[in-house]
Amino acid sequence: MFLSTVLSKSIALRTPNNIILSWLGCDLSFPANKLVSGEHCKIVQYENSGMVWLEDMSTNGTVINMSKLVKKQLHMVQNGDVIHFVYRKNEPEQSECLFWLSTVTVPSQDNTDAMEPERKRRKTTNGDGPALGLLRDLLGRKALAVEAKTDKMEDSLTCIICQDLLHDCVSLQPCMHTFCSACYSGWMERSSLCPTCRCPVERIRKNHILNNLVEAYLIQHPEKCRSEEDLKGMDSRNKITQDMLQPKVDRSLSDEEGSSDYLFEFSDNDSDWSDNRQCPGYRKEGAQDPFTTGSSVSVYPRSATLLDPVQEYRCSPQGSHVICSCCLQAMPDRRSEPGSQQHAVQQCGVCQRPFCHMYWGCERIGCQGCLVRFSGVNLPNKCLDGVLNSNNYESEILQNYLSSRGMSWRDVLQQGLQALEQGAFHLSDYRISGSTVLCYCCGQRTFKELAYRFRQNIPASELPAAVTARPDCYWGRNCRTQVKAHHAV
Structure with a gap:
């Protein structure tokens, strides 16, 4: 019996009972892969019947032909079955330990001729064995196979740490990523960041909605339930206390x-x-x-x-x-x-x-006066920053003009109100005058419109040549890119 890897390497399993382990000194070990359990799975071939059975013994599970086995579950394997000891559902290209199972039998002389056409028919053009040829063909169509067989609900309910369905899950705040309580308990001893996005974790909360969804999903798919030993082990590893889930909040009167x-x-x-x-x-x-x-x-x-x-x-x-x-x-x-x-x-x-x-x-x-008449509005000294449609360049031109003449925003307000009374300026809201009662926000917004009219009526002869030499924008005050410095200049 052989396991053929995707790298054209065949590994012979000589003993009838083979245990795939991650430690050195075992039949087949993967010491560099931490996702392979200490006793991951056991492959048994019976001499009398020649049947091969795989028994999962791992924490993360074993995937055979895109179907996942849970701990203590048996599955009969056949020639051509694809076995993943580590399978990334959302990233199939990063799946590791991919094998193709093939058993070796010695055909009799009588049926050699009958099997020869079959062997020739399945032989690939590059001289590879039949298992490897079909394996490469399978990997070439992996996107289609994953799309057809991946359970979207199971993907959404899978913990990224243990790669199994969530159990007694908690959500981290503020990022809201969700993990098993036992899985995150081991993680939070090493890091205070989220395992998914590396965002600092501020709070931990039970996710009752996801827990209910997992429970409903397991009712429809009982074969995906964890074993009792696994559930007891996870509960024992859960270090998240009730105080962490419901921290005390000290609310003072202030x-x-x-x-x-x-x-x-x-x-x-x-x-x-x-x-x-x-x-x-x-x-x-x-x-x-x-x-x-x-x-x-x-x-x-x-x-x-x-x-x-x-x-x-x-x-x-x-x-x-x-x-x-x-x-x-x-x-x-x-x-x-x-x-x-x-x-x-x-x-x-x-x-x-x-x-x-x-x-x-x-x-x-x-x-600063939440309700005043427009003539007495009290604005901060920096009210001219970006006052012209949030166009910093044009606003700076207005500020330089006022500074050169010893004027402030109050002068702009008074001259604008005088022009408004004389009919030289017109606001979008014709009801507004100097005696109109406005709140702070409406007063600030109206002042910006008044400042625009003030800037519009400054003679070109009173502005620097660098300002008047610029070409006019086609869109005028309605330009949506005037807030960009390179466009405004």
């Missing part, structure tokens, strides 16, 4: 107050979240209620310039509230009241989102 999700964890009592400075009985930490005590202490921030109607207003017992889009705090909803635009401005004139800055002053740290 974390909850800074989280937007916390604000929407409503209780049965609406007053728990809707109370505001003008609700009856409201108490702010460190301050007294001026409505009930008559104290001169005010709960309003000093920066807020409030009108008397706003200060004197008291919420009704069933009054509605609205949440500020900046600080996420509640305030009384007075937008539908007559004359509210004069004493209780609470929403942006463009996007209609509610803000509290013009009502009683926004208390969010870092708020």
Whole structure:
């Protein structure tokens, strides 16, 4: 009995009972391949019947003619069977230890002539043996064979470490790659990176969906189940504890107050979240209620310039509230009241989102004025960076022009508003003027459009020659590649 490799090397198995091992000193060893088990498989040929049986004894399994054997499973092999001791399902070209089994029998003189035509018919043109010729033909069509026989569901449910179906699987976060708990337990002792993508592992979670899919798949394919000994061995190697799967999270009060999700964890009592400075009985930490005590202490921030109607207003017992889009705090909803635009401005004139800055002053740290009139918008000093359609080159030209004349973005705003009132400039939203109430985002977006009109009306004589000598782009302000430096220059 012979095993023929893909490299035209024949290995004789002289004893009736042969065990394929990875250690030296055995019938057939592969010491360089770590995926071959210590006792991988046993090939037995019975002298009386001449039948050859293969019994799998490995952890990763043995593949015969693209069909996988699990541990302790027997399979009768015949001439021409292709045996993989190591088989990569997703990478067939990297499969190792590929053999072609052929048994040697001594034909009698009577049937020699009858077998001769068969032997000649199967002889290949390059002089190779029949097994090797058919093996090369099989490898030439390996893509078609794998596509036809590979079980896509099994591929998706296979652990890349043990190359078998997932057992008690866990998923790593943030990459979400999944492995057997026992397989990853051995890996995490050596590395803190994901075995697949080498991404740092932050958390480990049970993947209940995949575990249920594996269970359903094994019901349909019971022959692919692991042996009881294998399952017990994997459970004993599982070092992932419950603390690793459910780490303790220390949430302080400051974390909850800074989280937007916390604000929407409503209780049965609406007053728990809707109370505001003008609700009856409201108490702010460190301050007294001026409505009930008559104290001169005010709960309003000093920066807020409030009108008397706003200060004197008291919420009704069933009054509605609205949440500020900046600080996420509640305030009384007075937008539908007559004359509210004069004493209780609470929403942006463009996007209609509610803000509290013009009502009683926004208390969010870092708020630059979440709701103001367009003429009083407060932008950062770097607001001119990329102000012209995110075109850094054109924006730099505008900044150099302003610097040479001692001007800032506020001058651009004031001159632009004057030109807007005179009809020299036109915005895409004709409703916007200097007195329009805008939120910070809408104000910044409108300023960019106003700055574009300002740059458009700069005379060419006031610009450097290097700027005016450039050819105009065919697409103008609608050019989609103007953000690229090589195109803008």
